Amino acid sequence: MNTFGHLLRLTTFGESHGPCLGGVLDGFPAGIDIDMDFLQHELDRRRPGQSALTTARKESDRAELLSGVFEGKSTGCPIGFLVRNEQARSADYDNLRDVFRPSHADYAYYYKYGIRDHRGGGRSSARETVARCVGGALAKMALRQAGIRVAAYTSQVGSIALKHDYSHYDLSLAETNPVRCPDPEAAKRMARLIADVKREGDTIGGVVTGVIQGCPPGIGEPVFGKLHAALGEAMLSINAAKGFEYGEGFAGVAARGSEQNDIFLPDGHGGVRTATNHSGGIQGGISNGNDIYFRVAFKPVATLLREQPTVNLRGEAVSLMARGRHDPCVVPRAVPIVEAMAALVILDFYLLSQASNVKNKG
Amino acid sequence: MNTFGHLLRLTTFGESHGPCLGGVLDGFPAGIDIDMDFLQHELDRRRPGQSALTTARKESDRAELLSGVFEGKSTGCPIGFLVRNEQARSADYDNLRDVFRPSHADYAYYYKYGIRDHRGGGRSSARETVARCVGGALAKMALRQAGIRVAAYTSQVGSIALKHDYSHYDLSLAETNPVRCPDPEAAKRMARLIADVKREGDTIGGVVTGVIQGCPPGIGEPVFGKLHAALGEAMLSINAAKGFEYGEGFAGVAARGSEQNDIFLPDGHGGVRTATNHSGGIQGGISNGNDIYFRVAFKPVATLLREQPTVNLRGEAVSLMARGRHDPCVVPRAVPIVEAMAALVILDFYLLSQASNVKNKG
Amino acid sequence: MNTFGHLLRLTTFGESHGPCLGGVLDGFPAGIDIDMDFLQHELDRRRPGQSALTTARKESDRAELLSGVFEGKSTGCPIGFLVRNEQARSADYDNLRDVFRPSHADYAYYYKYGIRDHRGGGRSSARETVARCVGGALAKMALRQAGIRVAAYTSQVGSIALKHDYSHYDLSLAETNPVRCPDPEAAKRMARLIADVKREGDTIGGVVTGVIQGCPPGIGEPVFGKLHAALGEAMLSINAAKGFEYGEGFAGVAARGSEQNDIFLPDGHGGVRTATNHSGGIQGGISNGNDIYFRVAFKPVATLLREQPTVNLRGEAVSLMARGRHDPCVVPRAVPIVEAMAALVILDFYLLSQASNVKNKG
Amino acid sequence: MNTFGHLLRLTTFGESHGPCLGGVLDGFPAGIDIDMDFLQHELDRRRPGQSALTTARKESDRAELLSGVFEGKSTGCPIGFLVRNEQARSADYDNLRDVFRPSHADYAYYYKYGIRDHRGGGRSSARETVARCVGGALAKMALRQAGIRVAAYTSQVGSIALKHDYSHYDLSLAETNPVRCPDPEAAKRMARLIADVKREGDTIGGVVTGVIQGCPPGIGEPVFGKLHAALGEAMLSINAAKGFEYGEGFAGVAARGSEQNDIFLPDGHGGVRTATNHSGGIQGGISNGNDIYFRVAFKPVATLLREQPTVNLRGEAVSLMARGRHDPCVVPRAVPIVEAMAALVILDFYLLSQASNVKNKG
Numbered sequence A, B, C, D: 001m002n003t004f005g006h007l008l009r010l011t012t013f014g015e016s017h018g019p020c021l022g023g024v025l026d027g028f029p030a031g032i033d034i035d036m037d038f039l040q041h042e043l044d045r046r047r048p049g050q051s052a053l054t055t056a057r058k059e060s061d062r063a064e065l066l067s068g069v070f071e072g073k074s075t076g077c078p079i080g081f082l083v084r085n086e087q088a089r090s091a092d093y094d095n096l097r098d099v100f101r102p103s104h105a106d107y108a109y110y111y112k113y114g115i116r117d118h119r120g121g122g123r124s125s126a127r128e129t130v131a132r133c134v135g136g137a138l139a140k141m142a143l144r145q146a147g148i149r150v151a152a153y154t155s156q157v158g159s160i161a162l163k164h165d166y167s168h169y170d171l172s173l174a175e176t177n178p179v180r181c182p183d184p185e186a187a188k189r190m191a192r193l194i195a196d197v198k199r200e201g202d203t204i205g206g207v208v209t210g211v212i213q214g215c216p217p218g219i220g221e222p223v224f225g226k227l228h229a230a231l232g233e234a235m236l237s238i239n240a241a242k243g244f245e246y247g248e249g250f251a252g253v254a255a256r257g258s259e260q261n262d263i264f265l266p267d268g269h270g271g272v273r274t275a276t277n278h279s280g281g282i283q284g285g286i287s288n289g290n291d292i293y294f295r296v297a298f299k300p301v302a303t304l305l306r307e308q309p310t311v312n313l314r315g316e317a318v319s320l321m322a323r324g325r326h327d328p329c330v331v332p333r334a335v336p337i338v339e340a341m342a343a344l345v346i347l348d349f350y351l352l353s354q355a356s357n358v359k360n361k362g
Helices: A036-046 A090-096 A106-113 A119-124 A126-145 A171-176 A184-199 A227-236 A249-254 A331-354 B036-046 B090-096 B106-113 B119-124 B126-145 B171-176 B184-199 B227-236 B331-354 C036-046 C090-096 C106-113 C119-124 C126-145 C171-176 C184-199 C227-236 C249-254 C331-354 D036-046 D090-096 D106-113 D119-124 D126-145 D171-176 D184-199 D227-236 D249-254 D331-354
Strands: A009-014 A020-026 A063-065 A079-084 A149-157 A206-213 A241-246 A264-266 A272-274 A292-298 A307-312 A317-321 B009-014 B020-026 B063-065 B079-084 B149-157 B206-213 B241-246 B264-266 B272-274 B292-298 B307-312 B317-321 C009-014 C020-026 C063-065 C079-084 C149-157 C206-213 C241-246 C264-266 C272-274 C292-298 C307-312 C317-321 D009-014 D020-026 D063-065 D079-084 D149-157 D206-213 D241-246 D264-266 D272-274 D292-298 D307-312 D317-321
Touching: A009 A126, A009 D009, A009 D020, A009 D079, A020 A126, A020 D009, A020 D020, A036 A063, A036 A126, A036 A331, A079 A126, A079 D009, A090 A119, A090 A317, A106 A119, A119 A126, A126 A149, A126 A331, A149 A171, A149 A184, A149 A331, A206 A331, A227 A241, A227 A292, A227 A331, A227 B227, A241 A249, A249 B206, A249 B241, A249 B292, A264 B307, A292 A331, A307 B264, B009 B126, B009 C009, B009 C020, B009 C079, B020 B126, B020 C009, B020 C020, B036 B063, B036 B126, B036 B331, B079 B126, B079 C009, B090 B119, B090 B317, B106 B119, B119 B126, B126 B149, B126 B331, B149 B171, B149 B184, B149 B331, B206 B331, B227 B241, B227 B292, B227 B331, B292 B331, C009 C126, C020 C126, C036 C063, C036 C126, C036 C331, C079 C126, C090 C119, C090 C317, C106 C119, C119 C126, C126 C149, C126 C331, C149 C171, C149 C184, C149 C331, C206 C331, C206 D249, C227 C241, C227 C292, C227 C331, C227 D227, C227 D241, C241 C249, C241 D249, C249 D206, C249 D241, C249 D292, C264 D307, C292 C331, C292 D249, C307 D264, D009 D126, D020 D126, D036 D063, D036 D126, D036 D331, D079 D126, D090 D119, D090 D317, D106 D119, D119 D126, D126 D149, D126 D331, D149 D171, D149 D184, D149 D331, D206 D331, D227 D241, D227 D292, D227 D331, D241 D249, D292 D331
Parallel strands: none
Antiparallel strands: A009 A020, A020 A079, A063 A079, A149 A206, A206 A292, A241 A292, A241 B241, A264 A272, A307 A317, B009 B020, B020 B079, B063 B079, B149 B206, B206 B292, B241 B292, B264 B272, B307 B317, C009 C020, C020 C079, C063 C079, C149 C206, C206 C292, C241 C292, C241 D241, C264 C272, C307 C317, D009 D020, D020 D079, D063 D079, D149 D206, D206 D292, D241 D292, D264 D272, D307 D317
16 A cells, blocks of 8 residues: 555655665646755755764665656646665665564564565665655645645654744744754754764654644545544654644643633634634644644664664574664654655645535536 | 545444434445344443433434345445434524534534534534444454454543553453543542533543554555554544554653564564564554554543633624533543444454455466 | 445445445535435436336335435535335245346355345345435536536437437437437337337347536546546446447447547637547547537346246256346436436546646745 | 556556656565566567557667565565656657647647647557556466466457457467457458558557456456446546447347346356356456456547648647657557456456455454
């Protein structure tokens, strides 16, 4: 099941150590200006090797668009694309051919398919998300035209968590440090923690917060296409994701209804606004015009650069010492992936919301 | 979008104050024994009016199966069903015809569709979930045959949270108290809190924990059909759900990889087992044979039995005093709904996992 | 797989001798006037027992709409509905419990599911199409608002075929005779043939022609959602359908390109029109604004009121004499079903064509 | 809508004059031997320039598999692939930039999307089908393992039609002549007709017959996933297809039920067989174990190498003289495409039929 979305559908393919990752974005609206510089910029944000906090694997990560674009504009036809793998060092993984890495997908894939490409995790590698970033960048180009903006940032690394919600920060600051945290002071502490963990050959988890601004009301399809359920599914499909919440989320369960309800007020133009936004911009599964915000939990990366006991294909206990190049914390590089998936969901449901109209030619 | 699932598809219809809720369960395997007593038992667990902690609305909630069953067994044809609304008191809602209830779906539906059935929340009412419980009960009958068990319980109400994870409790105790908490002492404190909140005309949130036992390895479809993403989407489609996490979830982000990795050990029969289950039974989106566990956050119910300011259809500020019969806390009645959605997801992905085999007639 | 459509989705359930047929129409636009008289009129056109040419089974075929309509208008929520079976005479089928009727679905169902409801063909009965007619009637109400009209008529019974294409006839005449043929003289000959065949306990096939007028250009989704492919799939899903063609169809293969091409001409308003319509209103899978026309072949009904040899569940040769009430020719009653399926397809793809637009708020 | 299939899903992308055609085959079973020679052989059968009867465009049509295969076997992960365009001569199409070719998709695409890639028909070109042949060849590798064979051949060109049904011919002879007709004498006459038509700058249509042998009973999903409806949709999605029929098809409507019914006989092993196969191997939408056969009508190619009047983007009447390289008759090259689509459908529904089983671990 390698296709995501309803009207806007991203299909991805490729393995970590194959010739390339790639995909097809289908259902993309015609006539959208395709900004290749922006596309590359988005891939650069996810690219390995961009700072001392991330994997040392070097990839230029250049996207080739193979179809669906004519003279700089989308044509409404499917956009096929490739991102080549340049620095796959498969020999690093020879020792994994017969071994299941703890808390990796190795065993589950092997059990399910009876065969697996062990090199770099094969299909289960987070390298697959480069294809999502291509799709997400294209979706952002269309959303930009509709006045919708998608942003994300690191809000927690290990136990270091931002104190305030998104509205307290200048989100553009997130891109000024390698952790992608909009609070420069916290970013420093987070970076230090990641460096410490890395030095120990260990890894650490964290949280990414996503924010969607400018989303019109009416987006979302009850009862099984609720906007927050689609966002949750999208975020949980990202490698290492362990949880999703929106609005007040888990913390809000301790509150009273009288504290959490978002009272409606006249907006002064005959419409309504809300006094607060505890709901996170979605009510009954449908956007209400407020900012949509949500949080995604990422576990510590499973690959440790230290010895671990495990079991091989023959069911024998063995010791495993990972080689290869790995992130000590996925969260900084997960930020653009969260944005990409959010952009795909919002554009998909935006298009769905257009589909309900019958012209009156009576 | 009122259909859920891939091979096993539940379509639901109906409004809170229409003649009935109903649905169609399609893709259900043939030859399964249909246990009508069990089906009714499942609906009784969700039924309103079952204790002082829940809404006073009285419904017998009897399911009529209209097709797909012949001489006590499923036939492989779609199972249509109805649950009639008996005690809809629509007049209670006359004062809501022109008014948007705070933090309800009223405004979002009205904006999206330009029309809404205001009676009891119409389609956005949690009464819709009775149809899910019918589908879930049927799914449980098939899962039972495959040795898979689904359970859920209340693990938090307001700030009162269970201290331990699911493995610490006898889950069958959950059904011995109206809160559905397997810790009888905590259940009493939770019940008291709900009663207090109700007395104040207020509401409170909570958390439901779900557990799936006996699930074989190999269930789940990467990369966009990951089992936990499907569970997350399913749970977030339940009314009032605000968050989903599995395994160590949000709490686990603060740990190191070396603490969280589930080391593989020989199982003594040539296969593998894990020393721990921090992953929550799913790795790379595929079940690994361990127990699957997850948590779902529910916000405090939006309907308060006290006066709130709001806005009407004409954009005028008005004061709203809800009538009608409402739960002060959805969590006890959400327990069977969480189970129902989990059962539907697991059976659906179980069937998907069967679909990959080509016989060798070479 | 009992759901049809992409954005407009009809799910049907029910068996010939169960309590009812029913369905759910999801994705239906909000705000459409629901005309219950028209709905009943459409069901009456398909109803058994309407003339001497059709089965003697008597059913009032009244549709109950259970949801999705409020104060006479659609709400955008799913429309659940039932049509009760009133005159199921299951005892007529007792002799079929262990026997496979020749050229019926009996054996294939039994082999596939290991169980079957033998009464009146169970799920495989054409009685299922009553649910399609409910969905189709609703779709027509929405299409009417968009200025799109769907019609069908009997163009062939046995070897008696109309000489001309649809444009030659006043299609409203089709409803003036029980055969539903717009050529009154041919209708009489067809009626006589059906009566003769019936007298012999035999059956006969025929062809229904469908016409869609007022369909705007731009409807259809290449390359796997071509409008004619969707129409073909829809028509072939009707019981007893054996073939589908559109435009010049099979006959057109013998022509030269120079004879069949539809030359474009200026339409006098800056746009284009075509000199001819050999294409049948669809080019490249997309409507071009011309009338869409197609033909559907229906085989002779398999149930004969005469003795036939066959085999029972134990693999023994037996002789079968069908009882029950059966149509000697399905074509007259297939006419409204062809219309219903065409209306569902066109509204679905009409909605899809709305979904590609992104507003420019730049 | 560029994805086809339910569990086995082929997504295609690319335009006639872009860098490549390509696609993703998802849901392909793991562990299938990937035979690259066979794959190339299948592409060669469809390749342009293979005989004097086809377009002179020269393409080597080599498929690159980019993922989903490891050490010669499929892994269960999506198979991405490319076929490069080598001899696109876009300048041949400069005169079409502003002009709608009669009976082509030009106008419909332009109207729908507001933009179009005019070079070689862009996305609407039959060159897209090279991607289907890659998918189909892979599907055949899996079907071969299950003992299922798919074949097709030219049964009619213009008015020259084979007299007998498929069972009368040695189908392997079809590949011994450029027309792909298993009757060598008829093949010669067909070839002569195509050559004549080509000399006149004109084109001609024809019919392809498809046959599926070894398909087990029980494949097909009523009521909206009937096997013949899926085959029909698949065939009608091929460029220039105008009609589909299976079993006796349109010709069978003139027969009596007593002539067409396939009487069941004991098969001598406790099961059943049929005395005839008028049904075409499918009853009630489900395969019954007999050979499945069907016919697909293809219209004469719209591109003529002679002058035609038409209209340009500004609505002005102009005269058009096509350049470029075109087939005078698509039928010989459509044969492998019909096989490819049939193989994709059968494998998809084969997998679906596996998905209904629940193991008994009670």
